[in-house]
Amino acid sequence: xxxxxxxxxxxxxxxxxxxxxxxxxxxxxxxxxxxxxxxxxxxxxxxxxxxxxxxxxxxxxxxxxxxxxxxxxxxxxxxxxxxxxxxxxxxxxxxxxxxxxxxxxxxxxxxxxxxxxxxxxxxxxxxxxxxxxxxxxxxxxxxxxxxxxxxxxxxxxxxxxxxxxxxxxxxxxxxxxxxxxxxxxxxxxxxxxxxxxxxxxxxxxxxxxxxxxxxxxxxxxxxxxxxxxxxxxxxxxxxxxxxxxxxxxxxxxxxxxxxxxxxxxxxxxxxxxxxxxxxxxxxxxxxxxxxxxxxxxxxxxxxxxxxxxxxxxxxxxxxxxxxxxxxxxxxxxxxxxxxxxxxxxxxxxxxxxxxxxxxxxxxxxxxxxxxxxxxxxxxxxxxxxxxxxxxxxxxxxxxxxxxxxxxxxxxxxxxxxxxxxxxxxxxxxxxxxxxxxxxxxxxxxxxxxxxxxxxxxxxxxxxxxxxxxxxxxxxxxxxxxxxxxxxxxxxxxxxxxxxxxxxxxxxxxxxxxxxxxxxxxxxxxxxxxxxxxxxxxxxxxxxxxxxxxxxxxxxxxxxxxxxxxxxxxxxxxxxxxxxxxxxxxxxxxxxxxxxxxxxxxxxxxxxxxxxxxxxxxxxxxxxxxxxxxxxxxxxxxxxxxxxxxxxxxxxxxxxxxxxxxxxxxxxxxxxxxxxxxxxxxxxxxxxxxxxxxxxxxxxxxxxxxxxxx
Numbered sequence: 001x002x003x004x005x006x007x008x009x010x011x012x013x014x015x016x017x018x019x020x021x022x023x024x025x026x027x028x029x030x031x032x033x034x035x036x037x038x039x040x041x042x043x044x045x046x047x048x049x050x051x052x053x054x055x056x057x058x059x060x061x062x063x064x065x066x067x068x069x070x071x072x073x074x075x076x077x078x079x080x081x082x083x084x085x086x087x088x089x090x091x092x093x094x095x096x097x098x099x100x101x102x103x104x105x106x107x108x109x110x111x112x113x114x115x116x117x118x119x120x121x122x123x124x125x126x127x128x129x130x131x132x133x134x135x136x137x138x139x140x141x142x143x144x145x146x147x148x149x150x151x152x153x154x155x156x157x158x159x160x161x162x163x164x165x166x167x168x169x170x171x172x173x174x175x176x177x178x179x180x181x182x183x184x185x186x187x188x189x190x191x192x193x194x195x196x197x198x199x200x201x202x203x204x205x206x207x208x209x210x211x212x213x214x215x216x217x218x219x220x221x222x223x224x225x226x227x228x229x230x231x232x233x234x235x236x237x238x239x240x241x242x243x244x245x246x247x248x249x250x251x252x253x254x255x256x257x258x259x260x261x262x263x264x265x266x267x268x269x270x271x272x273x274x275x276x277x278x279x280x281x282x283x284x285x286x287x288x289x290x291x292x293x294x295x296x297x298x299x300x301x302x303x304x305x306x307x308x309x310x311x312x313x314x315x316x317x318x319x320x321x322x323x324x325x326x327x328x329x330x331x332x333x334x335x336x337x338x339x340x341x342x343x344x345x346x347x348x349x350x351x352x353x354x355x356x357x358x359x360x361x362x363x364x365x366x367x368x369x370x371x372x373x374x375x376x377x378x379x380x381x382x383x384x385x386x387x388x389x390x391x392x393x394x395x396x397x398x399x400x401x402x403x404x405x406x407x408x409x410x411x412x413x414x415x416x417x418x419x420x421x422x423x424x425x426x427x428x429x430x431x432x433x434x435x436x437x438x439x440x441x442x443x444x445x446x447x448x449x450x451x452x453x454x455x456x457x458x459x460x461x462x463x464x465x466x467x468x469x470x471x472x473x474x475x476x477x478x479x480x481x482x483x484x485x486x487x488x489x490x491x492x493x494x495x496x497x498x499x500x501x502x503x504x505x506x507x508x509x510x511x512x513x514x515x516x517x518x519x520x521x522x523x524x525x526x527x528x529x530x531x532x533x534x535x536x537x538x539x540x541x542x543x544x545x546x547x548x549x550x551x552x553x554x555x556x557x558x559x560x561x562x563x564x565x566x567x568x569x570x571x572x573x574x575x576x577x578x579x580x581x582x583x584x585x586x587x588x589x590x591x592x593x594x595x596x597x598x599x600x601x602x603x604x605x606x607x608x609x610x611x612x613x614x615x616x617x618x619x620x621x622x623x624x625x626x627x628x629x630x631x632x633x634x635x636x637x638x639x640x641x642x643x644x645x646x647x648x649x650x651x652x653x654x655x656x657x658x659x660x661x662x663x664x665x666x667x668x669x670x671x672x673x674x675x676x677x678x679x680x681x682x683x684x685x686x687x688x689x690x691x692x693x694x695x696x697x698x699x700x701x702x703x704x705x706x707x708x709x
């Protein structure tokens with residue numbers, strides 16, 4: 001397969017990369033320190049908000065405030081999952097690492113296409129960012145784990161800084177940036193389910209004085225999975241070039257070009273009338289070209305930062321996204337009276353999107369009347385285009401759920417599409433935020449965002465559904481933090497969210513936007529001589545204008561629903577000793593419908609467990625005969641969940657999964673890993689979408705090797 005060719009190419013390219021970058025190392029302290037954008041990733045002796053983390057415990061973040069701020073001084077619940085967690089767990093997908101962020105669950109995985117929605121504080125969200133830019137437009141692949149420096153989960157609304165979003169939270173992907181010293185790492189991972197993966201991570205200076213540097217991550221992946229007849233391929237090239245123009249100015253170009261070829265695997269059906277559920281490896285969605293989607297995504301960012309003087313910094317950039325999802329797929333329509341014959345439809349889809357995003361920020365540090373301020377103000381413009389066409393079959397296309405026979409002749413597609421539309425969404429925004437030290441121990445944060453949305457929707461099937469609509473959004477946030485002691489702080493915050501609804505009601509004209517409001521009270525504790533961070537928070541969130549079925553025409557929706565979530569988060573991360581690292585969290589969530597046209601009050605929201613817990617422990621020997629050996633285990637517990645937000649629906653049972661991990665640093669060049677995931681071979685559902693449930697993987701043995709020079 002092509003991924004083997006990619007592996008050979010990586011091995012061949014490594015010596016050339018080393019030769020091309022044989023320039024003297026430069027002092028990392030010579031460059032400027034950046035705050036709002038991810039420019040210089042070298043940490044040195046000081047952890048930067050956008051750079052590498054020492055072990056599992058980050059101390060700073062730029063995601064929650066867009067400024068370089070200590071996590072202990074941020075009046076919001078924020079979890080950082082560093083690169084070491086991804087490396088120690090041999091993660092290949094973001095969701096593998098987000099399992100240990102605390103309270104982050106899984107929902108719709110879009111049939112394995114690479115975009116996964118997550119649950120945070122009782123709400124499902126697909127909103128996420130890369131270096132502060134939105135990357136979830138259309139149906140994109142999430143960034144590969146090989147390109148990630150750190151994942152930052154923001155709990156609660158982030159609309160005051162980032163715009164449209166869900167009130168439960170979001171996350172920001174901080175990508176790997178160029179380093180001042182030459183380093184090339186070749187890696188390979190494979191497992192007993194048929195997955196093979198090869199990676200390259202190369203970095204270093206490109207000229208004599210080190211002002212020009214690069215980072216290049218390359219991925220080739222393919223093979224089988226535990227699901228019968230599911231083969232896939234994935235390729236990614238992610239270059240980064242940084243240029244320190246002078247002492248005051250730095251420019252970064254970053255790209256990510258991914259190709260993902262994967263069948264639309266909707267998992268297992270859970271119709272109320274079917275006789276039980278098939279085994280987790282059973283696949284009923286056809287193979288070959290009858291069910292294969294090509295998901296291509298191109299991303300380019302151009303970012304800059306310029307120091308106006310010692311106190312003021314101008315920063316910003318531009319991002320361009322271009323993507324498409326094309327190909328054939330098979331989905332379900334229901335079950336016949338025998339409870340085992342599945343009605344399917346064959347379909348073809350062509351979805352295309354582009355997104356352009358401009359950002360400009362000004363950050364200043366000053367004092368007035370004895371109060372220290374960090375002022376951030378910025379403007380943003382986004383222009384998003386989306387085109388879709390879907391054709392489906394209507395002729396019988398049946399299969400036995402429990403004994404599927406694949407390879408049936410596919411039925412003809414209808415000449416009239418079921419979906420054919422075009423939309424454009426333009427956004428203009430202005431925001432301002434001030435972080436104020438009122439006293440040595442009392443700090444305040446206040447922010448406000450003004451946003452204008454222009455939504456132009458064209459339904460090419462029914463003219464009456466076309467609309468052109470404008471919406472204004474105002475999303476404030478306010479927080480207070482008080483240091484009870486040098487290591488214990490309490491905080492409170494409130495914030496609003498704003499998110500346009502997609503589609504249109506039966507009468508046309510578009511929907512009213514979703515609006516959310518959140519209240520949070522928490523405590524932050526730096527324990528064990530500041531080696532362990534412990535955060536706890538309680539919250540109450542309400543979201544209005546949720547889409548619900550139109551009582552006069554159930555094929556349409558109206559924006560009339562309301563849901564509420566409240567609960568408790570406890571998160572920990574630490575380097576307890578030089579040998580022992582841990583990260584994880586517990587979440588209690590009470591999320592339910594509080595207003596709807598047809599659902600009873602108290603209906604639980606889909607994919608939301610009341611209780612969830614995760615903890616990763618790793619112990620790495622620092623001396624003696626076992627020096628370089630690392631052993632660890634991870635445990636993940638998820639309570640039972642509703643498969644749908646319905647009064648009567650199927651239930652996904654609670655589960656506990658235990659993973660064992662091990663690695664051995666043979667020397668400064670070679671690192672080996674051997675992991676056993678789902679040690680006790682627990683059968684479980686990791687998430688659901690309507691009548692589809694996505695089964696979790698069985699016991700899997702994964703091994704790998706990396707070589708650094």
